[in-house]
Amino acid sequence: MKTILLVEDTKVLLMIIKKKLTSRGYHVITALNGNEALLKLQAHPNIQMVLSDWIMPECDGIELCQQLKSPHYARYIFFVLLSARDDQDSIIEGINAGADDFIAKDTNIDELDARLQAGFRTLALNNELVKKNAELDSAYATIKQDLAAAGEFIKRLLPNDPHFARAELNYVSIPSAQIGGDMLGCMQLDENNVGIYLFDVAGHGVSSALMSFSVQQSISVSADSSSLVRQKTDKAPYYKITSPCQVIQQLNELYLSQEGSDLYFTMVYAILNTQTGMLSYAFAGHPPLVWMQNSKDKAVFVEQDSYVVGVFDFAEYTTRTIELAAGDKIWLYSDGITEAEKDSHQFSEARLKELIFDIREQPTSIQANTVINEVRSWQGKEQFDDDVSVLVFEWKGYPEGDEQCNTSSLKKTNTQYFK
Structure with missing residues (x-):
């Protein structure tokens, strides 16, 4: 009634x-x-x-x-x-x-x-x-709680130990929402080699984050199984490290085959020989590295024309190598840094390189945070419009007491690449 x-x-x-x-x-x-x-x-x-x-x-x-x-x-x-x-x-x-x-x-x-x-x-x-609004509020609260849990889970996938033999790592990764499409990491491939990567999945939110997690799992390495970055063999030392270009090539083949997905990602994957300072790398449509050369006191770009992953079946990728000197640092970053805007102007790669040079005397352990804070200060706001990731690693040099030797031969003897 x-x-x-x-x-x-x-x-x-x-x-x-x-x-x-x-x-x-x-x-x-x-x-x-x-x-x-x-x-x-x-x-x-x-x-x-x-x-x-x-x-x-x-x-x-x-x-x-x-x-x-x-x-x-x-x-x-x-x-x-x-x-x-x-x-x-x-x-x-x-x-x-x-x-x-x-x-x-x-x-x-x-x-x-x-x-x-x-x-x-x-x-x-x-x-x-x-x-209906109450139901939506309840659903939103559940989604928000789930996203927060997912964000915390993804954070646990980031590197938790910044120190390697003769190398030190520092990074910051900030999603524009609760979860994002950027991912970075490093992994001990064997006693002498460390794999370092940063990739940026197009878009934001859940779909990008799920693809980011999938890619990260594809390149993870464990001692008892093969992965895209290290293959098991029947002969000692019973593994071969996959070259950077082949890692990206396999990722491209893997994600091209996934029907119904229009996502793609850019990537840079590198392998550092911590004994020799030799750095092998390959790009997939990613912004250039910044190489802070300690002995020459200058910062330079390291770049490579290449295709993004997951779009072109004809894409081919190339491995290149540079030789680091003691104290040299390599910077990887996503375009959320360089495309941060103020008054319709972007922060830009050139400004980032200048900033990296200006803070060259700072300890590696704080440099990534310094870059983030400087970009925030420049754009005049705390929040970024895109996912932001930046990673810097420093090669400390040869083991104490060892003399610098002919690294061109070490490149073959100390690193076994799976072609």
């Missing part, structure tokens, strides 16, 4: 209207003024339809309407203003006060019933919307 709160200060008229409404099947609760109506609404939380007289003592219909339509009132009320005046100015005044409908007291019961039925239909739609 539909319940109406009828507010009328004239008792005789109150009883007449109540009788008419009851005859049409409504459950009618009455109040003699606005203050009493507020108490009745508090006592009956199910009431959402109020039919109120205009002129009443203590709290009239306009004042009551304004209180019930206040954003601070916890319940949605359909308010019908009942008045002996039906002139245009009165109607405008009532509607401006927040009334949903305006009915003259001499309106016949059929019209009054029709108006009330329309009001209840509006209430039903509103209540359904409130219910």
Whole structure:
């Protein structure tokens, strides 16, 4: 049964209207003024339809309407203003006060019933919307909680030990949302070689993060199984390290075969021989490395024209090699850094290279954070519009007591590449 709160200060008229409404099947609760109506609404939380007289003592219909339509009132009320005046100015005044409908007291019961039925239909739609919004809020809260858990899980995939034999690593990875498509890492391929990578999946959010996780798992390495970066063999030392270009080539073949996905990613994958300082690398459409040359006191780009991963079946990739000197540092980063904007201007690769040179005397252990803070300061805001990742590693030099030797021969003897 539909319940109406009828507010009328004239008792005789109150009883007449109540009788008419009851005859049409409504459950009618009455109040003699606005203050009493507020108490009745508090006592009956199910009431959402109020039919109120205009002129009443203590709290009239306009004042009551304004209180019930206040954003601070916890319940949605359909308010019908009942008045002996039906002139245009009165109607405008009532509607401006927040009334949903305006009915003259001499309106016949059929019209009054029709108006009330329309009001209840509006209430039903509103209540359904409130219910759906509550369900959406609950679903959003669950999704938010799940994303937060996923974000924490992805953080655990990032390197947790910045120190390797004769090498030191520092990085920062910040998703633009709770989870993102950037991933970086390093892995001990064998006693002398460390794999370092950074890739950037196109887009943001869940789909990019899932692909990022998939790629990271594809290139992870363990001692008892083969992976894209190290293959098991039957002869000692029972493995071969995959060259950087072949790692990316295999990733391209793998992700081209995944139907229904339009995602792709850029990547740089490198292998550092910590004994010799030889760095082998391959690009897949990724921004250039920055090589901070300690002995020459200059920063230079290391770049390579190449295709992104997961788009072109004809793409081929190339491994190249550079020789680091003691104290040299290599910087990997995603384009969220260089494409950070201020006044329609991007931070740019050139500005990043200058910044890396300017902070060259800082310890490696803090340099990635310094870069992030400088870019934030430059753009004038804390939040980045894109996922941001930056990784720097330093080669410390030859083992103490060893002399520099012919690294061109060591490149073949100390690193076994799987072609």
